[in-house]
Amino acid sequence: MESLNELMEHVPPFFLGLAITLFGLIIGSFLNVVIYRLPRGESLAFPGSHCPACDKPVKSYDNIPVLSYLILGGRCRSCKVKISPIYPTVELLVAALYLLLYFKDGLTLVLLADAVFVSLIVPLVFIDLEHKLLPDKINKPGLLVMTVLRVLAPDAWINKSTEEMFGAIVSSEWTVAIIGSAVGAAVGGGSLWLVRRAYYLVRKEEGMGLGDVKMMLMVGAFIGWKLAFLTIFMSSLIGSVVGLLLVRVRKGSMKMEIPFGVFLGPAAIISLFIGQKLMEWYLGFYS
Ligand SMILES: [Zn+2]
Known part of the structure; x- marks a missing residue:
């Protein structure tokens, strides 16, 4: 067939x-x-x-x-x-x-995995924009689904027979993918948790919700630790620029008014599309 x-x-x-x-x-x-x-x-x-x-x-x-x-x-x-x-x-x-x-x-299966990923990110961004909330009902199943898809996605199932699929399950390729997913989640969620902690220690107030941390657990589990770092870096950059523009327009305070998930989402999607290229381009300056 x-x-x-x-x-x-x-x-x-x-x-x-x-x-x-x-x-x-x-x-x-x-x-x-x-x-x-x-x-x-x-x-x-x-x-x-x-x-x-x-x-x-x-x-x-x-x-x-x-x-x-x-x-x-x-x-x-x-x-x-x-x-x-x-x-x-x-x-x-x-x-x-x-x-x-x-x-x-x-x-390919990668298309399915990527499509599920953006379909989780888009509602998170728009809900955060309106309600300043990143619901657990998206983040928690999202973490599970994206981990499974990350582990499956390297082996596009379309081109593989059942025996090959089974062989891959017991081979080290899958172990690598599972570890990669765990490290990605730990780095993505962990670094944001540290930022949150530091902000609290300096300003004595919550600057970021736990929802952002959970969102980055999910993002990191799927796109891996390097792209998770890039996502946090890019969203801070976009957030600062938008924040400064808002301060100029409204002549308001420097306090962050737009919830961080609104920046994390687009940054995660940009990383998914061109993150690898961006990093190669950036590291090219040093070689
Ligand atoms: Zn009506």
Whole structure:
């Protein structure tokens, strides 16, 4: 029997890319439900979508990602209250990320693992932005799932037979992946925990929640300790620049107003895409 990969070679890449983009829009639409309901303690499944202002159920034909928002002019069909532009933004963002990941990974298990990763990061960023909260309900299962995927992902299952897969399980390759995942989580979460501790000792107040530490456990477990370091470094950099800009615009205090997860998320995704290249480029200065 042909392997899935060989079978997929007959499908033009354009259609695969299109299918993955559409899938991204649908997942993005689901993540909007997560972003809105999870921090409010509501069920993700019931009731169906309804307008937060007038409570009218959203008809299925008004629930098409991005398209419905454009057709309705960004307003609820019944009460005409404005729908948050965050909804189509999340849908487009997830679709774009999925497509870019497909360009990076091809149709492999790595693509699946990377797609799950960004689908955990995106809701964390938007929930943190609105509620200053990184829910355990995402971080904890996220750590487990990303560890498993990290361990599986080096061996794209599409190209391997069952015997090869079984052989790999008992070989050292998997042990290396498991250790790599544990070290990544320890370094990612640990270094952020130290920063948090230091901030507390200097300022005598909490500058960062434990949610950020847990988020970096998950990020580190998947992308490894080097990219976890890069993520923390980049998010501090982006955070400082945005913080300084906000101080100038609002002439406010230097206190951090934007929760750190909002910077950790994009930095983790940038690291996933080009972290390796960034590090090689940076280290190139010294060789
Ligand atoms: Zn309404």
